[in-house]
Amino acid sequence: MNIGIIVLSKTGNTLLVAQRIADALSAAGHTASIARVTVAADKPGAPGSHQLVDAPDPTPYDAVVFGAPVWGFSLADVMKTYLAQIPALGGKKTVCFVTQHFPKPWMGGNRALRQMREACAQKTANVTLTGVINWSAPTREAQIAELVAHAAAL
Ligand SMILES: Cc1cc2nc3c(=O)[nH]c(=O)nc-3n(C[C@H](O)[C@H](O)[C@H](O)COP(=O)(O)O)c2cc1C
Numbered sequence: 001m002n003i004g005i006i007v008l009s010k011t012g013n014t015l016l017v018a019q020r021i022a023d024a025l026s027a028a029g030h031t032a033s034i035a036r037v038t039v040a041a042d043k044p045g046a047p048g049s050h051q052l053v054d055a056p057d058p059t060p061y062d063a064v065v066f067g068a069p070v071w072g073f074s075l076a077d078v079m080k081t082y083l084a085q086i087p088a089l090g091g092k093k094t095v096c097f098v099t100q101h102f103p104k105p106w107m108g109g110n111r112a113l114r115q116m117r118e119a120c121a122q123k124t125a126n127v128t129l130t131g132v133i134n135w136s137a138p139t140r141e142a143q144i145a146e147l148v149a150h151a152a153a154l
Pocket residue numbers: 008009010011012013014015044068069070071072073074099100101102103107108135
């Protein structure tokens with residue numbers, strides 16, 4: 001399968017997880033490529049004001065992985081802007097994950113993931129796997145490994 005891993009990442013955490021997923025998917029025989037969502041002016045907390053510079057088109061991929069950070073106990077607003085403007089996904093198999101600093105998913109991660117799922121549902125995605133990575137948790141590596149293994153097995 002041709003799989004697109006589309007991520008927003010400001011400081012590299014989400015990108016690092018995306019790379020791990022890409023490596024695992026490649027090792028499983030898929031074609032996996034990472035594409036980044038970028039903005040002209042990075043102004044977290046300014047809803048609706050983001051001008052996307054890179055808004056990767058998910059259409060060519062057989063399946064997609066969306067990854068983004070948690071900002072202000074919510075899905076990063078830039079990712080909301082991105083997901084709102086992509087074309088319909090037509091039941092495409094989709095994985096969603098978020099990374100956050102705080103150690104527990106209920107500290108914003110679950111909410112962000114719910115928002116991401118809802119945005120994907122609006123675009124008729126078939127979300128089959130989700131994950132929260134808590135960067136400051138001692139279990140971070142295990143969380144990443146679990147997400148990567150499940151994504152590679154889909
Ligand atoms: C503006 C801003 C707001 C943030 N708000 C939260 C938050 O509410 N909860 C949290 O756990 N981490 C928060 N973080 C930390 C990021 O979610 C975390 O470091 C994430 O892994 C960064 O991903 P990235 O390196 O891919 O950008 C925030 C970071 C930024 C820049």
